[in-house]
Amino acid sequence: MEPVLLYGIPLGCSFGSIVAMEWLGLPYRLCRINMPEDTQRDLFVQLNPVRQTPVLLLENGTVLTESAAILPHLANRAPARRLGFAQGTPEHDRLNETLAFLNTTFFSAFGPLWTAYEMEENPPVQEMLREMGRKKVAKAHEELEALMAKREWLAGDTRTIADAYFIGIARWAEFHGVADPREYPRLHAHIRRLEEDPAVIFAHAIEEQRSATSAGGFKGHVALEDLRARLAV
The missing domain is CATH 3.40.30.10 (Glutaredoxin)
Structure with missing residues (x-):
């Protein structure tokens, strides 16, 4: 089964x-x-x-x-x-570090935007949440862009579960109309490569x-x- x-x-x-x-x-x-x-x-x-x-x-x-x-x-x-590494190795630690960032920072940055998406009945609060979300998403993208300066893939030299998790979240930026990809060339190139997979x-x-x-x-x-x-x- x-x-x-x-x-x-x-x-x-x-x-x-x-x-x-x-x-x-x-x-x-x-x-x-x-x-x-x-x-x-x-x-x-x-x-x-x-x-x-x-x-x-x-x-x-x-x-x-x-x-x-x-x-x-x-x-x-x-x-x-x-797609992962043996526990206790430096590669395993780096992968856990990357997954934690994606979960606590990258994923959560979109939280205000998803809340705003469901709040059409209150435009002032909705716009406040959108602005908060835009700033949080921009900051998370900046941090990922810096990370990609030293790595071919998110967690190192090979693709891992971190890249799989990332691409499922990264598409939210386009959906919500935030984070111009031209401002993050390394990250944008990584997204394009994954989208062709x-x-x-x-x-x-x-x-x-x-x-x-x-x-x-x-x-x-x-x-x-x-x-x-x-x-x-």
Whole structure:
């Protein structure tokens, strides 16, 4: 039985976990979660009481949540693919450092923008939040631009789960109309390189429900209700 990744649309950060799954090449299935409607369903709450994606349902029926936990778990499934590194090595520490930055700084910078997106009934507060978000996103981009001056990929000389996580979040800047890419040439070049990757192209097609050719081990979609029988007692 393959693991199942529950991914959120539209524009969920779970996008990065789909990319990582494709890079690994191991068998997996997907479950499409329309946010926020599907996250309120009893079965989804049973899977994740926090009501967020991604959620990874493992072969034994146990559940793993949060990108910061799911992505390292995926990397450990196929060490030879080198999406992660052995614990205790300098490379592992640098990868953890990068993932922490992406989660606490880069991801959270968009928080005010997503809140503003849902506040059309209060334009003054909405604009205040947008301005706050623009400043936070610009600062995070500046820090990533400086980081890329010394590295070919976000966490070093090879692609890792950090790059998969990053590309799922980076597209939010265009969606919200912030962070002119011309101001961050290294980062923009990195985004363009990732957007040309077959796994990223596949993840976009999956989200947009277009014809998608897997370069990995994608075995198809399953419905949320079909997962009930797989949950560990």
